[in-house]
Amino acid sequence: MPSRPADPIAEVRRLRRPRARRHWLTRSFRLQVMLLVGVLLAAMLLAQGAYLNHRKAEIIADQMGERALAVATSVAAIPELVAAFADEDPAATIQPIAERIRRQTGARYVVVGNTDGIRYSHPLPERLGLPMVGGDNDRALLHGESYVSEAVGSLGEAVRGKTPVVDAEGRIIGIVSVGFMLDRVAMDVGRHTSLGWWLVAAMILLGFAGAYGLSRHLKRVILGLEPHEIARLAMEKEAILQSIHEGILAVNREGAITLVNQQARRFLDLPAEREVLGNPIHEVVPNSRLLEVLERGEQQFDQQMWLGDHPVVVNRVPVMHGGEVEGAVATFRSRREIVDLSNALSAASRDVDMLRAQAHEFSNKLYTISGLLQLGRVADALALIHQESERAQAQMSFLMGHVADPVISGTLLGKLTRARELGVRLEIDDQSSLSTPLTATGQEVLMTVIGNLLDNACHAALQERRDDGEGARVRLFFTDLGEQLLIEVEDNGPGVAAEHVEAIFTEGFSTKPGKHRGIGLALVARLCREHGGAITLEESELGGACFTVVLDRSLCRPPLPSKP
Incomplete structure (x- = not known):
């Protein structure tokens, strides 16, 4: 039994192990995968984080503007503040109210001015009575709108909520401007978005860790090979497989x-x-x-x-x-060369067996003839010589006239001689014929089928001890006259027991004692299945078993076209 082949995976790893000078190459694929996956993931996370934080900054800035506008609207609706516009010194009343609201709301400034933009309140008292700065009051003073704007005032760039101050008759008598400085807004935005950026950074680190693990897994899956090594192995494998x-x-x-x-x-x-x-x-x-x-x-x-x-x-x-x-x-x-050599050896072996059997048989005949001559019974010696010559000539004439394939003729002649040596009377039915030569496959199949069946029949016939003096008999019939090849082998042995009929064609099953049995009939059954035929067992007219084999006629050579 051939040994189990070595593990190909371990062999590939062993072949790649020795060259330490290429150690950096063995990691390049891992680094490439890690960097590719990691950078791609980092770029995606950064882009998503930038977009989300930008949107958050816009939302926070909008909320600050809406907050400034809400404070300005609330201030413009205070009755005391509206009534103060009619005072001789409006700033005296408006300034304390505006400062108190500024401190409560956290605004940078709450400025109240008249229709000319003159301040009545300001975080810096020294700027009271001065014109408002920014140039964005017209929408409130002229059109009565409430709105949010960004402009540079006296305290710097700010997001401002502006709304008009309207008296009881609905006339615009002033303006309220509430501002939050943009640097303060930026600080608030940075405070609220810093967590998002920390999360993005953590996800990037986690992504690189995952990319490293993925690269190690891929490296292990491809047996530590580099892409160029895999390509080379694939090309080498393909060249080897095809050659x-x-x-x-x-x-x-x-x-x-x-x-x-x-x-x-x-x-x-x-x-x-x-x-x-x-x-x-x-x-x-x-x-x-x-x-x-x-x-x-x-x-x-x-x-x-x-x-x-x-x-x-x-x-x-x-x-x-x-x-x-x-x-x-x-x-x-x-197996063609092996088969050809086996056929040659089988033919040589058959010839040797036949010559050995003939030599043994004829040596006995020669001793008998020698004894007859020494006894002076020349007529009896000549009769025995003529009898043997006629029998051999009859066998040769029958085989040459009824069997067109020389290989099968040689097989049958050898089996006849072997049967006679064993003391078995092997009879070939006079109606048997093989009119067409066989293909190489057909020769091997028929040699195997006929040889195994005749050997088993001779063995079975010799097992039966008969009192009628008939002795062991085996009969063979074959023909190719129909659409299939038909072979029948029967004997006068004990036959096959009923409980063994189903298992007789199973490999390894045999009624004969000893090892290495149960091969012949199993081989015949397999050849029949492979060549469109079958084998059956029935009771023989001789009293033993009769095996009938049917094979496809494709085992015969097609007839040669007739010459014109």
């Missing part, structure tokens, strides 16, 4: 084809690679046993099978990762 003489077919855990090389497509007669990848294996190769490997996770080595007329030896192994079956790979190599 080797073995066919390779791989499937994933769902049974879909993920890899097929040129030799596999030639063996299986498959279309272009892109038309095969992704298809279920049972649709492309119906008799594939890769699904069994996926299901059981067991290795299968040196399995023999036929792909069309091509014999191959198949190895099937699961692809394991983390103790789970992730896929399966089948490799198959041509």
Whole structure:
């Protein structure tokens, strides 16, 4: 049994281990991934944070303006303040009211002026009676609007809420301006948005940490390889797969084809690679046993099978990762040269066996003839010589006249000699015929089928001890006259027990004692299934078992076209 192949993942890691001088390269992919993901995430977070904080600053500034306008409206509605406009010294009444409201609301200033913009209140008393600064009072004084504006006043740039002061008759008699300095607004905005920026910074750090973890995970998943190393390995693998003489077919855990090389497509007669990848294996190769490997996770080595007329030896192994079956790979190599050599050796072995049996048999005949001659019984010696010559000539004439394939003729002649040596009377039915030569596959199939069936029949016939003096008999019939090849082998042995009929064709089952049994009939049954036929068992007319084999006629060579 071949040893289990080394783990390819560990092998890749081992090959990459020794070169420390390229250590910085082994981290470049990790750094690239970390920087790419981290910078992209940071840019997104910064852009989002800038937008959100900008919107928050706008909202805060708008709220400050609305607050200033609300204070100004409230001040303009105070009756004492409105009545003070009719006083001889309005500032004496208005200034205390405005200052009290300014301190309560936190405004930078609350300025009240008349229709000419002369101040009646101001945070700096020395500026009372001076004109208001900013030039944005017309909307309130001329049109009676209440509004928010940004302008540079005597205290600096501020966001200001302005509203007119209206007397009881509805006449505009003045203006109220409440201001919050823009630097104060900026401080408030910065205070409210600083938390958002801290959160963005924390998310960026977390993003870089996640990018670092992702880069480490990706590096581990790709076995520590760099992108250029992966590309080189992929090209090398593709070149190797397409150049080797073995066919390779791989499937994933769902049974879909993920890899097929040129030799596999030639063996299986498959279309272009892109038309095969992704298809279920049972649709492309119906008799594939890769699904069994996926299901059981067991290795299968040196399995023999036929792909069309091509014999191959198949190895099937699961692809394991983390103790789970992730896929399966089948490799198959041509057995044609092995088959040709095996056929030559088998033919030589048959010839040797036949010559040995003939030598043994004829040595006995020669001793008998020698004894007859020594006894002076020349006529009896000549009769025995003529009898043996006629029998051998009859066998040769029958085989030459009824069997068109020389390989099968040699097989039958060898089996006849072997049966005679064992003491079994092997009879070939006179109606038997094989009128058409066989293909190379057909020769191997029929040699296997006839050889195994005759060997089993001879063994079974010798087991039965008979009192009638008939001895062990085996009968063979074959024909190709119909649409199929038909072979019948029967014997006068004990037959097959009823409880063994179902299991007789199972590999490993045998009624014979000893090891390495139960192969012949299982092999015959498998060959029948692979070549469009079947094998059946019934009771023989001779009293034992009768095996009938039907094979597809495609094992015969097509007839040659007739010459004009």
